[in-house]
Amino acid sequence: MVDTKLSTKNKPNVVTAQDVANLAGVSRSVVSRTFTENGSLSEATKQRVLKAAEQLGYQVNFLAQGLNRRRSQLIGVVVAHINDPFRSLLLEALLKEIQARGYQSMVTEVRPGDELDETMRRFTQYRVSGVIVTSGQPPEALVKECLQYSIPIVGINREIDLPKVDVVCSDNHAGAKLAADQLIAAGCRSIGWLNYKHSTWSGLDREKGFQSSLKGWLENKDHEYIEIQSERNGYEGGFLAAEQLIASGQRLDGIFCATALMACGFLDGMRKNGLDAPKDFHIIGFDNTPLTAQYSYRLTTIEHDVVETAKRALWCLESRARHEDMEQRVELIPVKLITRNTSPIHSQDS
Amino acid sequence: MVDTKLSTKNKPNVVTAQDVANLAGVSRSVVSRTFTENGSLSEATKQRVLKAAEQLGYQVNFLAQGLNRRRSQLIGVVVAHINDPFRSLLLEALLKEIQARGYQSMVTEVRPGDELDETMRRFTQYRVSGVIVTSGQPPEALVKECLQYSIPIVGINREIDLPKVDVVCSDNHAGAKLAADQLIAAGCRSIGWLNYKHSTWSGLDREKGFQSSLKGWLENKDHEYIEIQSERNGYEGGFLAAEQLIASGQRLDGIFCATALMACGFLDGMRKNGLDAPKDFHIIGFDNTPLTAQYSYRLTTIEHDVVETAKRALWCLESRARHEDMEQRVELIPVKLITRNTSPIHSQDS
DNA sequence: CTGTTAGCGCTTTCAC
């Protein structure tokens, strides 16, 4: 009974497993087993320990637990620019899913240009159970570091050409095809594609998908493809692109945008110049955020299911925790077309 | 030299302080001191240790460190509904500030109706350095629990009538007065106030401020105050409120909304009915989010400085960590009027 | 300035 002393002797108010053990008349190990699935112990003692714990207000110290298990119940999440409607939607879904599975989120914001090095290091220092990268490209060296600690990593909506790093990603090609088909069906002839000049991989992937979906029509006559690369990103980028398009004298009657936010910006830029959808052109954006549903936009969009994305991401993490040597997996999340005002269904143009 | 063995013998690839100590030819404590501000050690050895650490790729295990210090470098953040433009803006600012000060964010999402109990408990279990509550009302019992672990708590934009819990809050009364003055100056006579029926404390505080700013004018003749309590919150709430107002046959020529998102909704609801600002009425919303600046809204708003709010919150946490017995402090963050299209400056109406 | 000595609070073999 050498360390049987009540810890209240040392630090008032901090109850430890030993205190519970004393009260329940068992050893520290039994208390530990009570709070972790793995140990075998009789129902009777378990109840006794639980009662004692309750009575004392005992709660496991996760720092000690993590130190021991070499793994905390923390999941690292890398985000950027969460004021973007889609990003915040995704983060919300991730937080929810992470908590639902009994983990806690350690969220790190990275700014463009930041190295992920520091960030990833923090994750390993806290021995997180997994890392979710929603922004930025994890430097190979750091990924290795995580792998060395057997910390699974999953990327969302980005290509990560590192083995053993899974990625979950919206089905950009399917989405782009939905958009292309809709614009074609609406009778559009001059079809634009709007993207940020320094686009993420997602944007580029959507671009590829859009182009290949349009290919058949472009090979024939009277369809035109207009590519717009905006100097800026997001709403501003879309807005400027519209202004410049107008200034250039070019016209189009249908456009698909890499993100819904850009689409809203583009639409507004056109409106400022007296043009509006669906009257003067059709417009579709990728990512169905609440913003796009607002009355002033009512944008036709491609919906990307963030809840499913989050679930998949956690599933990747957990399954890889069990078999860390699996090959990289790529989970494609299905998309669908949400038809709203800016490119309505059953268009009479066609 | 009893525990001088290289830990690589046990767990390959996990470098511990002992490994660094061995390589640098010093004791574990010296390594520890090198990585924490408090210890005194000669520059020479420090460099030697640093070099050895670098060479081995050593990194402090925060779990062990936290266990020892009874405090992790984690800050708990309680959020809700982060897809709301203001909420995500605030969270972004908080994350940034938390990281800037060398902490990591443990973000917990709560849903309306959730008890904060579980959440707060997690925070204490990880021995966080502080808790920031941006949503929900922390139950007194749990706050006590944090206090018992000497974990400082700060609330943002909410009243917390618990001693020792600081709050930082936008200057709602000043903001409301700015809005009232602007509407009055614009010549509005029938002035509305729109809020969510089950508003947060912030909304109610703005309401009080707005009413008292209007008091003088209402006591005279020809000014009218119209209070609208929406059944729903956010954009939807504003939209519905407008529809119902129109349906009721009532009219107003100026309105102030508890949040900018509600204002956008209200504006859209009016537009759907053929009315628009500033032509038919003026409208001002609280919180200057990027959404309000978009061309389709160009909403006149009250700006609430989230960066300053975040800085203040961390300052509260850190100062209270030093003197935990201070009385509750209330930090008011200055606001200002951002004049845009929905209630322009130099209105000719007046 | 540096090393020694005790832990921090929990988990986990390994005997009994």
Added chain:
DNA sequence: GTGAAAGCGCTAACAG
């Protein structure tokens, strides 16, 4: 099923 013992990796007095 339960207890003893040996850590997890680091920090913090306390000597020297």
